[in-house]
Amino acid sequence: MRANASIESLSTARAQDAALRERARRVIPGGMFGHMNVASLPANYPQFFEAAEGCRLRDADGRHFIDFMCAYGPMIVGYRNPQVDEAALRQVSLGDLMTGPSARMVELAERLVALLPHADWALFQKNGTDATTLCVTIARAATGRRKVLVARNAYHGAAPWCTPYPSGVTAEDRTHLVYFDYNDLHSLQQAFESVRGDVAAVIVSAFKHDFGRDQQLPSAEFAQGVRQLCDAHQAALVLDDVRAGFRLDLRGSWEPLGVRPDLSAWSKAIANGYPLAFVSGNDAYREAATQVYATGSFWCGSVAMAAAMATLDVLAQHDAVAHMQRMGERLRAGLQSQAQRHGVGIRQSGPAQMPQVLFDDDPSFERGMLFTQVALEHGVYLHPRHNMFLSLAHTPADIDEALQATDLALGAVAARFGAGAATAGA
């Protein structure tokens, strides 16, 4: 009786989400699509949210969570950041999409060119995939070549040429891709040699953030080697900064390594969730960028551009990168000490502000699933396989509150799977 009552109260407590899922199942294939589909997350994860503010989510059933996914990256200065929303609403009261751009487009392009040392120009889109695809297309137009060198398992978008899942993709969509291994210059060199004279571009993520794997920062040697090989072969260095952009360095993620791309793809965090993407590039690729026909119905909308400028303001005013890094380190240190105390082996990898937390001896993510499930029960939204995201809205108090939940969650992992040797963080 107790068990049944508990199950019932649990399911009643999540009645709205269940009802929405049932309705969605009828009118949306599979009930949900894409990267926000929670089908492979623990069963207590909500699919539908009602509201968000700062770093907190409220689901359809009124449960609150500290969010460490930040809408998978776009939220960077807090949900419903007043400064960003005010700029957006001011633009709504003038006009969003009109029969041409507004001055906001020029102002934002100027801001980006001033901010990004590699950039002489910018072009605007709506999806990260638009930006990566456009970089590749511009590189082909500029070089007159066809091949694109891509790191194995890297995610560069969901178009047929780059989607990680093959349904509906033809062999020809991938004909001109050649693979290398991230952080392995030798493999990149071999890739260049294998199609010598026909390499249009190398496309490379800011760091290695493959799904379900330990993250890896690029070594300086690798980043500089990519630049040298691109120069030697007169190919474009395309930096995919869609996921990491504005979280590692406002000037571009490889700037601290002293490496400047020819073309860079951006999206996600640029406008704190307002839909926007852009390509930045240097003068060598300006003419090709002029020739390529790149357009979309909403690409000149002014509201997202106004939101982007306000987001850049807030990021700079609050030294947001340093803040996100500090908050990420606070979380990382807390998790590390908790894991050691519970005798649970975890691996924390990548930049602290975009943390990946994986468990030792966890090939099918059972430990990670239990960990995130228990954390969610206690009000913290984590991801067992995808890298997570800190934001300017995460305060030390939020991190400490989250760590109370992770302590219980790591305790649950230790209780279920037994304590083992704890390993050091990355």
Place this chain on the structure above:
Amino acid sequence: MRANASIESLSTARAQDAALRERARRVIPGGMFGHMNVASLPANYPQFFEAAEGCRLRDADGRHFIDFMCAYGPMIVGYRNPQVDEAALRQVSLGDLMTGPSARMVELAERLVALLPHADWALFQKNGTDATTLCVTIARAATGRRKVLVARNAYHGAAPWCTPYPSGVTAEDRTHLVYFDYNDLHSLQQAFESVRGDVAAVIVSAFKHDFGRDQQLPSAEFAQGVRQLCDAHQAALVLDDVRAGFRLDLRGSWEPLGVRPDLSAWSKAIANGYPLAFVSGNDAYREAATQVYATGSFWCGSVAMAAAMATLDVLAQHDAVAHMQRMGERLRAGLQSQAQRHGVGIRQSGPAQMPQVLFDDDPSFERGMLFTQVALEHGVYLHPRHNMFLSLAHTPADIDEALQATDLALGAVAARFGAGAATAGA
């Protein structure tokens, strides 16, 4: 002196636009990109707008225009429609992009499935090109085949597989396209036969709206023949309703012809300018739609979905399709009588609410350019080569005011090029 003074006052009057263009030239390749680039329009066309309301635009220099482009389609119930903006702002105050969708996604999918007789489900994106590409990908996943039959000169988006301009495109991007002629069943049959057994889909626009050409409505025989050929060959009928959607028939543009697509691509007008696209499909393609990985950072944003539902409300409440048609017919009749009076041969084609106006004996569009230039001088924003758009915000008074400008503009064409035999409208 007079001439110089006049040139100076003209250029002073457009100083803001000129200054913005000069700034844009430095930080945006070519100063502007895509379909909203006015480089090929008459020189007096503004590139930058400051504000919009109803069917009126205000450019960066404070000039006002009655707009017959409607942001190239997205604006359908008036710029800054209060009902739509209120729904959007209400959602902003809850949350736009969160770490999952809100109930708005389910509600909108239910609305669309109820509205569109062919549809059993819907999936959401941000660009029209996302929607057309996804239709093709789903069709390939469902059929296990590769070939896509496309009408010559039809526009289905700006991705490498479909962009009308070849810069940066590889041969392999088009390997699996086979061309036929719109409204020519025989050519479609030949296309099917040429790749028999390997046809995944026929993609076809709601009507023929090729750039710079007379428009053509589909004959019932053609539309029904497309359906029959797709059925006979077990290929998907993909209706590209991105441009025409919600202007010809709220149930889908081919519903009056009694022809239902398997998959349909939508964007532009669905949310009155808020960025949104969607694919609708029937149950035969549901499983394939579940398998295809389709996603984008902003695809689950709730604000555009809330705006879409309000747009559908407004469209239905005001019988907007009939209104747009009446306004289009009023414009068409006025232009026709003016052209006859001035002895200028024009051809008006396509549905009245999406009019194309071309001039006889005008292979390089000189007449069209002069016509639109003079109309613009008198406060009316037309297009010499692209189809135009009516909206719910266009009133009889707006049309009549616009016709005063077109009368002067047609007079100028007659004066410059001489009067000839006037031809009948389409």
